[in-house]
Amino acid sequence: MKIFSFSPFGYEGSLVAVEVDLRRGIPAVDVVGLADGAVKESRERMRSAIRNSGFEFPLERVLISLSPADLKKEGAGFDLALALAVLDAQKGNLSEKSVLVMGELELSGLLRPVRGVHAAAGTAKLAGIDYCIVSSQNAGEAKEVSGMKVFAAENLAEAFDALYKPEIFCEGSEFSEDQGAPKGSVWVENVLFPPVDEGFEMAEICGQRKLIRALQVAAAGGHNLLAFGPPGCGKTLALQKFPGLLPLLPLEESQSVTRIHSLAGLLPPSVSIMRKGDFRMPHQTASIEGICGGGVSCRPGEISLAHNGVLFLDEAAEFRTSVLQMLRVPLETGTVTLSRAGRSTVYPANFQLLMAANPCPCGNYGVEGKICLCSARSVEMYWRKFSGPLLDRVDLRVCVSAVEKEKERNNGGEENKDFSTGALRKKIAVAVKKQRERGVKNSRLSPQQISEFCVLDGEMENFLENQRKKNSLSQRGVSACLKIARTIADMENHLRIEFSDLREAVELRGNSGPLEFVLPGE
Template identity: 40%
Template sequence: MLIKTYASAVYGIEATTITVEVNISAGTKYYLVGLPDNAVKESLQRVESAIHAAGYRMPRQKIVVNLAPADIRKEGSSFDLAIAAGILAASGQIEAEKLNEYIIMGELSLDGGLQPIKGALPVSIQARKEGFKGIFLPRENAREAGIVSDFEVYGIDNIRQVIDFFNGSAAPERTTINTRDEFLTNINKYDSDFSDVKGQENIKRALEIAAAGGHNVILIGPPGAGKTMLAKRLPTILPPLNLYEALETTKIHSVAGKLAASDSLMTIRPFRSPHHTVSDVALVGGGANPQPGEISLSHNGVLFLDELPEFKRTVLEVMRQPLEERRITISRARFTVDYPASFMLIASMNPCPCGYYNHPERECACPPGVVQKYLNKISGPLLDRIDLHVEVTPVNFTELSSERLSEKSEAIRDRVIQAREIQNTRFEKTPGLHSNAMMSPKAVRDICRIDDSGHILLKKAMEKLGLSARAYDRILKVARTIADLAGSEDIAIEHLAEAIHYRSLDRENWAG
């Protein structure tokens, strides 16, 4: 008897429906076809043990299981439950009438229990799009799948609950999430705040400009100056995620298996901080079974690289293309997957190996030439993609011990949102362009116009400070953002002057 059940496979951040065809006929062997990997091939032992544990029998006949389409490689153990349901229906032990209305997903334990799967959200979105009535999946994944509206989501604990449902003897509890309420209730819930930071008003100002224009930032300063503390608070002043961004971000984390059972929808911008020993693949994504990397996990959020010169050169160089294109393509012999990677890069570094070059109170212990060699670990093309270079100085005792409260993240965020709204209006007719940092050289020439006094100032700055040619466009982009924060239609000379101040590493002889 031939029976069809339905499961799903995730490629990139999109799901593809897989038809599990089970045919039982005269014979004695078990065949599993349709390009299964080892985890899928090993399903026989798990399925047989789980069926026995539920009190049913495994047919002692020829069983052929085909995973269609057969030209797509099937990976992982999430097909176990669909295969088991197909075998039981083909052998007449459960009713097959409603099997074609549901996606069935889950890895079986030997006792019939279920292990969580990856990618529950994209699977549910695709299933609803294709007209399925609902989905059965492990209880740990029910909340993330439940944010798909007008779709039946059943979080189950074991195979027996699926059997009882299709036989009509019992129905598991349906998981329902009010997506909009969930989104609005948890939005902007951060554990940290800019009011925690004592002093450093100039650094806060730089990060406000970065958030307003979507600019990448590098913080340069001695150990203990507060670089990491400031960087971790950057997401708190970014505009809140909209519902589309929240769903897209949640899909990526769902595919990577990074969502907890209690999570349904990501409502705050991600902050990822990989260690400097991270590999190329871990940063950009890939592997034998491609998974999203750190740059994709920080999509719509912040990627923080602490102690930037300590990262391997090859790791940093693979970021150059994603920083421009805001997505990463992983190519393999049989397929290609795309992961979004639109993130703000914030990096920090000591100015030299000992950490005290340009320190106001301590002497640098590095020999001549070492400082420049240390800075040369960061390539020019990567530095070219960082708009703001900010020097961080230590906080003095007076500021550190002050009881005066600093400005809260909420107040800064309101100014950032206003500046972003100006940019949204400016770029509404340009697809794919949402912030000043994303402007092309042509857009910079069209939008970032300056008057004669501005030209004179910029020319003098480039000559006197020895600013490189690559600083020109970056200064104009940052100046445009500063003008947006001030609510100014034109770039004034004070906006240009402040933008020039944020190009420390472009100055000739900065490192002596």
């Protein structure tokens, strides 16, 4: 029997072959192959679990080799693999079948779940291993790997019996469009959306029609967004409801999201595959390592956990400047590369960035009827924390006014029906369907794809050129306007970008620099 386990490092991880040799000598267990403390301690857990499960522990000297030998092995996920390898060696290695084994053993022989099972199963399948034995609590995520045959074991005895009975392994899940979807999910224009849970209804927001429209466009095209305005205007409340506008992920996108959360040990117990992109909202005190990832084994950070989901920075100006500037490369490439002790790993980090900020440190700059106590220098330093290159990568900039909110609150609740989450999803679904047919989100269009899908006539080209000069737009800013216009055109079911689509896109893009924003009351 060829028994393999998995050493999680970064996004890729490595398969580890577990070999056992029984030899003459004083009874003892030796583990070689750069095993850390947790792996070495598994010798005693394994010995007790084997005896308490009704087996005899070998009286010979046991040598356990973990290869490749130059790869450091960490964690308690090797317990079950070591125990089965010892029992198989005692039985005489009767089979040449290869099997992936992961699980932590209790002294009684019962199995505990471990992190990284989905990643391990995916890596094993690529290596040609078709069988997997894991804890019953990890079996769901392993079955989401296409073609993997899984046995869910409750204890060591069941796992050992499964080694020689391939017929009791269960086939992986059959893939379907609604696989793993939350109960109550609904289809809108052939796009699957999760149910509108409590707290995600956009109609509860009074006023702020421009902000809600910008969020609708952001959800439809995957665009980054900055909302700024005085405290209490509702920008944070609206942005926290943003996940209610997002459709469920396609199955191919769900696999990478599930893998990352499995490696981080954050996969919910009742969820075997992540069909909803994660909504991450880190605190302002977060470090660079917490945001981009790191540690000895290169654990994923917030931007990787937000892969195919949303990273929301509330009070964004309060984050460290180094943290904000670190976002520039992942926003451009959709990946983050981590290097530790001679090894490196590349995590996917294709996240959507939402930011909320006040107009100044006190929050009253440009607000009618209030006095700003900040000096011009402090306001300038406040906005310089973002830097022009970072803001240039934010497609949508929305100035949120408390005055507008007060006016629209008096209009009654009837007009809010058009801004309910269900109503907003209809146009989002139309745009998402078109982008899935193209194979790329509008926010990720390459220059060649922009030339193909964002064609303008002469009048619109002149309008965009005038806006470029008036607002000092960079080339990236011009491209952002075209991408936003393409999203709006998709939402309105326009085959080509129309003048109204481009005009609204320019308005939503705003000016180029943070100090050039037109604030209310100025």
